[in-house]
Amino acid sequence: MERITVELGERSYPIYIAADFSGLGNAFRKAGIGGKVLVVTDSNVGRLYLETCMAELASAGALVCSHVIEAGEKSKNLDTVKDIYRQLAAQRFDRNSTIAALGGGVTGDIAGFTAATYMRGISYVQIPTSLLAQADSSIGGKTGVDFEGVKNIIGAFYQPRFVYINISTLRTLPLRELRSGLAEVIKHGLIKDAGFYDYISLNMQKIFEFDESTLRHITRTNCSIKKSVVEQDEKESGPRAVLNLGHTIGHAV
Numbered sequence: 001m002e003r004i005t006v007e008l009g010e011r012s013y014p015i016y017i018a019a020d021f022s023g024l025g026n027a028f029r030k031a032g033i034g035g036k037v038l039v040v041t042d043s044n045v046g047r048l049y050l051e052t053c054m055a056e057l058a059s060a061g062a063l064v065c066s067h068v069i070e071a072g073e074k075s076k077n078l079d080t081v082k083d084i085y086r087q088l089a090a091q092r093f094d095r096n097s098t099i100a101a102l103g104g105g106v107t108g109d110i111a112g113f114t115a116a117t118y119m120r121g122i123s124y125v126q127i128p129t130s131l132l133a134q135a136d137s138s139i140g141g142k143t144g145v146d147f148e149g150v151k152n153i154i155g156a157f158y159q160p161r162f163v164y165i166n167i168s169t170l171r172t173l174p175l176r177e178l179r180s181g182l183a184e185v186i187k188h189g190l191i192k193d194a195g196f197y198d199y200i201s202l203n204m205q206k207i208f209e210f211d212e213s214t215l216r217h218i219t220r221t222n223c224s225i226k227k228s229v230v231e232q233d234e235k236e237s238g239p240r241a242v243l244n245l246g247h248t249i250g251h252a253v
């Protein structure tokens with residue numbers, strides 16, 4: 001299992017890159033977080049990976065339960081956050097509890113925002129399963145929801161305790177979502193690393209064939225680019241805005 005560290009002083013955290021979920025329990029133990037864990041996932045990802053992830057976390061001694069949201073951007077709102085708050089309160093989650101976001105960027109943004117605000121902030125971990133989330137959204141601590149038709153207008157900067165990327169989950173990602181995530185990967189090449197851009201162009205076929213060493217290289221490079229920008233400007237007061245290349249027009253479309 002590879003490990004890259006996002007260096008943010010006392011908010012530093014590791015990104016693990018693996019080809020299965022077998023190291024998840026260990027990552028959890030190493031982070032020194034115990035107690036209750038609520039795995040937040042969506043209806044598609046939950047069907048595929050929830051059981052395995054819950055078993056891994058339980059093997060690390062966590063008391064695990066789950067919350068499944070309906071898949072898609074339409075769930076990214078305060079009503080979904082309220083539903084999760086209700087479960088956290090009903091099951092007496094406290095300041096030592098943790099939320100695990102298992103899914104794409106929608107799940108990660110919602111779960112992270114809930115963690116940032118429940119009891120003024122509890123721990124959360126990111127287990128991204130879409131290419132977009134593995135390349136971009138799970139790293140850097142941007143959390144939030146849409147409100148009254150405006151994307152990401154309610155939110156917080158709140159860093160996870162670790163990010164666990166299992167590249168094999170990309171095999172079940174719908175082709176359209178793989179292509180959509182690839183746009184963020186190409187964007188990283190365009191803004192920071194011309195050599196990486198060339199690598200993507202040359203290895204496009206291998207990406208769509210899920211070649212493990214290609215996916216590992218891509219994930220490693222993405223994480224390094226994203227982490228270096230976040231380390232320079234955690235709260236986007238300047239240089240981090242470069243990562244928004246194409247977002248304004250993308251959101252409008």
Ligand SMILES: NC(=O)c1ccc[n+]([C@@H]2O[C@H](COP(=O)([O-])OP(=O)(O)OC[C@H]3O[C@@H](n4cnc5c(N)ncnc54)[C@H](O)[C@@H]3O)[C@@H](O)[C@H]2O)c1
Nearest residue numbers: 044071072104105106107129130132137142169172173177
């Ligand atoms: N926080 C950040 O820094 C940041 C950065 C970029 C984008 N975002 C946000 O991310 C969101 C988009 O993320 P996304 O593209 O991952 O969307 P998503 O979370 O909706 O996932 C896309 C679809 O793929 C499915 N899916 C995910 N992983 C799967 C898997 N392994 N197998 C099968 N199906 C799977 C999901 O159920 C969903 O239907 C947007 O809301 C955007 O605003 C956040």
